Amino acid sequence: MLWAPYDADTYALVLREIRPADVVIDIGAGDFRLVTQMAGIAHTVYGVEIHSGLMPPAHQTPANVVAINADARQWPFPDDITTAVLLMRHCSHFSTYYQKLKTTGCKKLITNARWRMGVEVIDLRQPAIEYRHCPMGWYACQCGQVGFKPGPVELYSWADDQHTYEVANCPNCMKTKKANQHYEIVKEDRRSELSTMKQWVNQ
Numbered sequence: 272m273l274w275a276p277y278d279a280d281t282y283a284l285v286l287r288e289i290r291p292a293d294v295v296i297d298i299g300a301g302d303f304r305l306v307t308q309m310a311g312i313a314h315t316v317y318g319v320e321i322h323s324g325l326m327p328p329a330h331q332t333p334a335n336v337v338a339i340n341a342d343a344r345q346w347p348f349p350d351d352i353t354t355a356v357l358l359m360r361h362c363s364h365f366s367t368y369y370q371k372l373k374t375t376g377c378k379k380l381i382t383n384a385r386w387r388m389g390v391e392v393i394d395l396r397q398p399a400i401e402y403r404h405c406p407m408g409w410y411a412c413q414c415g416q417v418g419f420k421p422g423p424v425e426l427y428s429w430a431d432d433q434h435t436y437e438v439a440n441c442p443n444c445m446k447t448k449k450a451n452q453h454y455e456i457v458k459e460d461r462r463s464e465l466s467t468m469k470q471w472v473n474q
């Protein structure tokens with residue numbers, strides 16, 4: 272089983288964002304070492320881990336920890352979550368988690384999954400701007416993509432460089448949407464070909 276914990280500095284960045292009233296979910300909890308530390312601060316911590324071999328014995332988990340052995344993509348998130356933690360640099364399902372958390376009303380997502388370095392805190396209540404309305408500069412999208420929207424360099428300042436726009440429908444989203452549409456068209460074509468062949472065989 273392949274998993275490696277993060278360092279103490281990364282955990283410190285997460286822990287400083289946790290408040291006593293928080294109901295936290297750790298998506299991909301590993302061996303629950305961060306869950307246990309967060310449980311020392313928060314009201315409740317849900318730890319969701321896909322690998323059963325990493326689940327802690329029930330008698331070793333603090334009373335305010337709920338340990339779930341499940342695939343976090345499918346497991347329905349409880350609607351009392353206030354803060355989510357996603358420490359997974361190679362995550363390829365960021366948008367799934369982002370949408371699920373928004374739907375439950377979770378306020379904050381602490382993650383390294385988008386920039387894949389350091390830790391960012393995303394305010395999930397903040398509305399995203401459409402990529403096409405986003406000015407030149409750094410952006411991070413709800414789909415997990417990050418990048419720099421180009422523009423005239425003479426209009427760009429050091430202050431602009433310190434800001435990241437939270438966007439929706441970035442070029443990567445459009446590419447995925449187009450690919451999905453193409454896939455649906457091909458699927459539909461195959462379906463109708465198959466049905467024509469069946470009719471032909473049955474004649």
Ligand SMILES: C[S@@+](CC[C@H](N)C(=O)[O-])C[C@H]1O[C@@H](n2cnc3c(N)ncnc32)[C@H](O)[C@@H]1O
Binds near residue numbers: 343359
């Ligand atoms: C890099 S580790 C982070 C562990 C923990 N959050 C920490 O910081 O100590 C990521 C964990 O996510 C788990 N994981 C990956 N995909 C998952 C999924 N779909 N559902 C639940 N857990 C998952 C992996 O098994 C691994 O233990």
